[in-house]
Amino acid sequence: MNGPMSHEAPEKSDLDPREVCLGALWADVNRLRLESERHFLVAGTRIRASFACEQLAERYCRALRHLEIPRGSSLQGVTEGLGDLDIVVAGGALSPHLRKFLATVHVTDRINGGGVFLKNGQVLGLLETGQGIRGVQLLWPRERRAFVWTDLASREPLSLLNDTFTSPFRAIFGWFFATQGMLLLHAGAVADGSGTIVLAGRSGSGKSSTAAGFLSAPAGFLGDDSVIISCRREATVHSVYSSLRLSAEDVTRNPLLRECRDHTCLSPSGKHSFFLFPRLADRLALERPLRAFVLPSVSDNDEAELESMTPEAMLCAIAPDTLLRLPGQGQRDLGVLAAVVRQTPCYRLLLGQRRESGAEQLLCLLRQANQETAAAS
């Protein structure tokens, strides 16, 4: 395995002690002894994740394994790579420089949920707290490097009350891909062979159960609550995680999921966690052109119904949730999202008591949108 990484430290613009502290932290990261390495292809970017121990690698990479690049394989068949991102993951004792940095930025704000650090208006990092500091994610976008520290390596996490392992590196991905003109959406996505529908909406609106309805179709599932949208040639939706979180009621409707369940990951809302790869690998889609935005909502109807909605209403439904959850480039992210929403058909899906009818409506919508796209081109 590689020794200490040999990147040059970021340039220091002044002698602010916190900058010095970050520089020292960077040096700490370079000196880390890294025992395990994985490569992933996420939205056209090769991610190299290096871990201080194999145990961390196993935990962090589970939801990303469907995007793993096996050693020696080519990248044929996927979007051309944009470049690399290096992520270093360490656990255990807090390094003195990291402790010092956190002390300088978080003396007054140490509350339960943690917080996002901004440097001159740009995102620098995320602090995860619970009872004490539980994790830190820092990104140096210009150097295309990130550092993750977690306290979990020192524990046996029988139940994790956060999404660290169902959505690993989510903050880093959100900020990094924003610098590449892409957007990590808090949304699910379902697909057929030719296109995909993004499922927007708040937690509990029916995104996950609707996405789970597509597990019976080959390559029907693209994401549960995080997907990346790129707009290089046409708006394209990229899979990030193969994880899915469902309520107990929805689990009984999906016997296929029985063997994918992870009993160690519980979400705060009591949902069950599933890792669809490798058992349901053939049900996963990696990337598809965007055909529509759909906002599911629970209704008393027997059958699901689709109705058109305005792009303004869709932007209201999807933008605050995405941008407040993970502030990145601010106005630029909102502009990117608005541009995509403007040129994409938007619908409201009133979910029916017969749950399958939601998936049926979406399959019809996809088929129709694919035909229209083919005719137009």
Next chain:
Amino acid sequence: MSHGSAPSRRFTIFSAKVLSETIEQETLVISLETGSYYSLRGSASVIWEMLRLHHSLDEIADLCAGVAGFAKEDLERFADQLCAERLLRPSADAAATASSPVSLRRPEGKYTRPELTKYTDMEALLLADPIHEVAL
């Protein structure tokens, strides 16, 4: 023209944590600071665009003077409301001119008083993940 001796008030976006985007006749404004977001429709959307581009209240009032139902008091109340919500703040340079005269345009269709619709259902999310300015 209704300008008094004091320069008419101009405004600017409160901070980089206030985001806005307009589609058709509706503007979405998000405050990353408070977690609230706002919908501005019709005249409110058009006036927001003019205010954020530093047009003064007098300039907007002059433009809308012939519009049936328009009242300058409503415009001032609306601007004050935007300031109270920390979406806009008075411009430090009140004598400055707007960034572009092209951005000055009348509200189209039937005029209704500018209203700000506020949504606070995401505030809890922000309380869980507060944003801190490191100011390095």
